Amino acid sequence: MTALHRLVVALVAAFILAPIVVVVAVSLTDSPIPEFPPRGLTLRWYAHALSEDVFTTSALNSLWLATIATALATPLALAAAYGLVRGRFRGRDAIQTLLLAPLVVPSLVIGLAILLAFSGMGVRDVGARLVGAHVLITFPYMVRTILASLARLDPAVEEVARTLGASALRCFVLVTLPLVRPGVVAGMLFAFIVSFDNVSLSLFLTNARTNTLPIAILNYVEYNFDPSVAAISTMLVAFSLGAALLVERLVGLRRVVGG
Amino acid sequence: MATVELRDLAKSFGAAAAVDRVSLNVPSGAFVTLLGPSGCGKTTTLRAIAGLVEPDSGAILLGGEDVTRAPIHRRDIGMVFQSHALFPHMTVAANVGFGLRMRGIGGADRDARVREALALVRLEAFGDRFPAQLSGGQQQRVALARALVIRPRVLLLDEPFGALDRKLREAMQQELRELTRRLGATAIFVTHDQEEAMILSDSVAVMNAGRIEQVDDPAGVFERPRTRFVADFMGMGNVLAVEAGATGSMRHGGIELRADADAAAPPRHVAIRAERVALRPATGAPPEPNAAEGTLLDAVYHGSLTTGRVRLDAAPSTTMLVREASATQDAAGWRVGARVRLSWTASAVRMLED
Numbered sequence A: 001m002t003a004l005h006r007l008v009v010a011l012v013a014a015f016i017l018a019p020i021v022v023v024v025a026v027s028l029t030d031s032p033i034p035e036f037p038p039r040g041l042t043l044r045w046y047a048h049a050l051s052e053d054v055f056t057t058s059a060l061n062s063l064w065l066a067t068i069a070t071a072l073a074t075p076l077a078l079a080a081a082y083g084l085v086r087g088r089f090r091g092r093d094a095i096q097t098l099l100l101a102p103l104v105v106p107s108l109v110i111g112l113a114i115l116l117a118f119s120g121m122g123v124r125d126v127g128a129r130l131v132g133a134h135v136l137i138t139f140p141y142m143v144r145t146i147l148a149s150l151a152r153l154d155p156a157v158e159e160v161a162r163t164l165g166a167s168a169l170r171c172f173v174l175v176t177l178p179l180v181r182p183g184v185v186a187g188m189l190f191a192f193i194v195s196f197d198n199v200s201l202s203l204f205l206t207n208a209r210t211n212t213l214p215i216a217i218l219n220y221v222e223y224n225f226d227p228s229v230a231a232i233s234t235m236l237v238a239f240s241l242g243a244a245l246l247v248e249r250l251v252g253l254r255r256v257v258g259g
Numbered sequence B: 001m002a003t004v005e006l007r008d009l010a011k012s013f014g015a016a017a018a019v020d021r022v023s024l025n026v027p028s029g030a031f032v033t034l035l036g037p038s039g040c041g042k043t044t045t046l047r048a049i050a051g052l053v054e055p056d057s058g059a060i061l062l063g064g065e066d067v068t069r070a071p072i073h074r075r076d077i078g079m080v081f082q083s084h085a086l087f088p089h090m091t092v093a094a095n096v097g098f099g100l101r102m103r104g105i106g107g108a109d110r111d112a113r114v115r116e117a118l119a120l121v122r123l124e125a126f127g128d129r130f131p132a133q134l135s136g137g138q139q140q141r142v143a144l145a146r147a148l149v150i151r152p153r154v155l156l157l158d159e160p161f162g163a164l165d166r167k168l169r170e171a172m173q174q175e176l177r178e179l180t181r182r183l184g185a186t187a188i189f190v191t192h193d194q195e196e197a198m199i200l201s202d203s204v205a206v207m208n209a210g211r212i213e214q215v216d217d218p219a220g221v222f223e224r225p226r227t228r229f230v231a232d233f234m235g236m237g238n239v240l241a242v243e244a245g246a247t248g249s250m251r252h253g254g255i256e257l258r259a260d261a262d263a264a265a266p267p268r269h270v271a272i273r274a275e276r277v278a279l280r281p282a283t284g285a286p287p288e289p290n291a292a293e294g295t296l297l298d299a300v301y302h303g304s305l306t307t308g309r310v311r312l313d314a315a316p317s318t319t320m321l322v323r324e325a326s327a328t329q330d331a332a333g334w335r336v337g338a339r340v341r342l343s344w345t346a347s348a349v350r351m352l353e354d
Helices: A003-027 A044-051 A051-087 A092-099 A107-121 A126-151 A155-163 A168-197 A200-207 A213-223 A229-249 A253-257 B042-050 B092-102 B107-120 B136-147 B166-183 B194-200 B217-223 B228-233
Strands: B004-013 B016-026 B031-035 B059-063 B078-079 B154-158 B187-192 B203-208 B210-214 B237-241 B250-252 B256-258 B270-273 B278-281 B291-301 B305-311 B319-323 B339-343 B349-352
Touching: A003 A229, A044 A051, A044 A200, A044 A229, A051 A092, A051 A126, A051 A168, A092 A253, A107 A200, A126 A168, A126 A229, A155 A168, A155 B078, A155 B210, A168 A229, A168 B092, A200 A213, A200 B228, A229 B278, B016 B042, B031 B042, B031 B059, B031 B166, B042 B078, B042 B187, B059 B194, B078 B136, B092 B107, B092 B136, B107 B136, B136 B166, B166 B194, B187 B194, B187 B270, B187 B291, B194 B217, B203 B217, B203 B228, B210 B217, B210 B228, B228 B237, B228 B270, B237 B319, B270 B278, B278 B319, B291 B319, B305 B339
Parallel strands: B031 B187, B031 B203, B078 B154, B154 B187
Antiparallel strands: B004 B016, B004 B059, B203 B210, B237 B270, B250 B256, B270 B349, B278 B339, B291 B305, B291 B339, B305 B319
């Protein structure tokens, strides 16, 4: 690597990391309003954030929601991706494009559409509405990553397992699944983060009593302006980083994201 | 091991017939090769036997039992693919033991059979490795052991050595030949390489456009091709269009050809293997049957053999191929541009069906 390369890499890294550094710094400030550079050093905004019911209950809601949405989307996405890669049928490309559509359609539009659809179907329960919407929005990310893993899997590997006496199910469990696991795990991680971060869909579907964390933060900053929001954000960053590190330890993030 | 019988097997993909009423009998313990260019239906035929392709019509019998509609995993076959297709997440021993595990064979019995199978391919010491830690030849030997360990009714091999370099391929061919003979394994091998087919097989089925054109022993398809396609594919070198000439002879342009056999109907084409044509300096002697004079256009040196192209005076639109051992060729005749005389025996003239 030449000196110029190093400089460019350092600048890009700084550009990406700077806002996060600012948020972390602000969360530690000992003044009643967000200030940068921070004045003094304190953890009291963390204590304050964790003592606010709006944050803790909505954070638990978000965790549950992301977990359930990911758990439901995973088998659906596996089946869809497997069918798309191994199946030979008319309209396969069209279906593949359609399945990835939620990635391209603006999510506000999807949010409105889902709201109208659920109202029409008489789904009133906020939890059910959120789970349905979040499965829809996380599904394409999982299909994508699983498709990439499956495309690299030599069909002969599965065929040989079948000829050696494995039924279709055993072949899938013993051969296919272990070999696409990196893609599945990456898809689950993305799905979880997409669901946990989502604002635009949840905005349409939450109400005053049932909230997700991003919506709670949004509501909070509308009426309050103190560094506890920075503290919440810092905890979110730490949480995502922890998840990424966990995946790195379990399967190797580079294998998951890259080739 | 079992016999394999194909009866009028047919399979189309869309409008294209991949396999067109193929019938074949493979005796128990025989090594049969399906030989042909890509797209001739040889792989589809093999995959139909494995159950990986469902035939449109016809029947497949293994050891006399009709398995045409049997599921893949109940057929008891061992298959080896070109891309060794080892399970990358399992050790060599687990790969080889997979088929036994599917049959509910475990414990010491499985371990013993895995060891035995790895010994067959001389990889006893590699059981704990992963496939990625092996060389290409070793990977293919593991694939072979994995297919053989279940004592399959038939061993199916789909161009297994296609990805290996020449030297390794020859060593693997030798090893496969010895192994299948020793085990008495019934094997069906698919390749587009005629030399590989002849080295390995008891019998060779040459396929073209979904059909078997000729089944014969290696010398049979090489020396005595029945059709134009087989003659061409087996590298006869010269396939000449002929008309019926004077009693019992044939003419190609101004050249008279005589064969030592009688054809039921007068043939429209004959084949003459390039190696069976002799090249000498031209004499200017009057024309005689099975000889022709012309000009040597070029000579390509392949090492032990040299191939020449000769334009014939009596049939100017024809160039004949002649191939001789480089060491014994007539130096005077093999000068490019030289006037030469080609001759061949009546036994070299093969009359072909269309």
